[in-house]
């Protein structure tokens with residue numbers, strides 16, 4: 496499984512970037528123009544595989560992440576989905592819960608069969624790189640299903656879980672079931688690591704977090720480990736703050752993606768549980784570049800030097816990021832001398 500096996504070799508630290516494929520790359524923008532909408536790209540296996548490989552060809556990163564989106568699950572469940580240029584995702588009406596509960600999820604997943612074909616192509620072409628499959632965590636996917644798109648206030652989703660708690664639990668149940676089937680199919684198609692994105696975990700109170708973040712992520716981890724004990728699982732409960740300590744107590748994952756504000760005990764706890772930490776350069780700093788970026792990258796390498804560490808961002812690459820800042824970042828990491836005690 497490529498570099499992940501050599502994770503203890505500090506002079507060869509594995510690197511990838513969240514949203515490493517996308518609009519900041521000119522070769523991506525050219526393909527987008529030629530091939531049409533973002534979703535058309537996701538559902539065209541040859542093109543989606545090419546897009547997944549673009550950042551690997553350019554930067555020789557260690558991980559290939561499937562090019563798709565977390566919102567293909569609502570789409571598979573029959574919710575209309577469009578990505579509007581400059582606006583983001585727009586979702587249609589949600590089916591009644593009773594109807595959703597009666598769906599045959601295997602059949603629903605056939606609607607997004609191209610995703611598995613993309614993984615099949617990548618498996619053939621990956622060489623020594625490690626292939627990552629992914630899904631959104633139930634709460635984050637439910638957030639988009641209820642908000643019908645991106646939201647700043649998250650009013651609808653918070654109202655939903657506070658006023659219709661039982662319904663929210665039922666929807667979470669549906670999402671965790673289909674997510675497990677979805678990830679199993681991705682693994683069968685060639686994914687070697689899976690990552691579960693809980694981008695909106697941070698908006699919940701402690702009690703809500705236990706119910707809607709910890710329990711569904713734990714369910715997914717346990718189910719995947721039951722069928723595939725050797726598959727590495729990654730979780731990203733973004734902006735959890737101190738709640739992440741409870742998260743790793745219960746979700747026995749292999750890799751934890753961290754954002755910038757993690758509690759100071761996390762490094763020790765991760766070490767105790769043999770969890771690899773993945774992160775955590777801010778996409779804004781990557782966008783700005785310069786000496787501030789250089790200093791921050793070195794600080795991160797130093798901070799995580801006593802942990803198993805995969806270098807990554809704290810969130811996705813921003814569309815206006817200069818390509819040369821990515822080259823520079825990789826250069827700094829590859830040339831960093833770990834035996835120096837300064838950062």
Ligand code: CP3
Pocket residue numbers: 512513514515516517518527533560561562563564565566578580582583584629645692694811
């Ligand atoms: O990381 C990768 O390189 C793999 C591909 C990937 C995409 N989305 C491609 C994408 C992954 C792993 C995702 C996950 C995703 N999608 C998340 C979780 C991670 C996170 O960013 O918090 C979320 C919340 C989404 C939902 C989503 N998709 C939004 C809100 C948007 C619009 C905002 C934006 O960046 O445009 C998308 C669109 C999207 N997903 C694009 C890409 C490359 C841009 C589409 C385009 O080309 O116009």
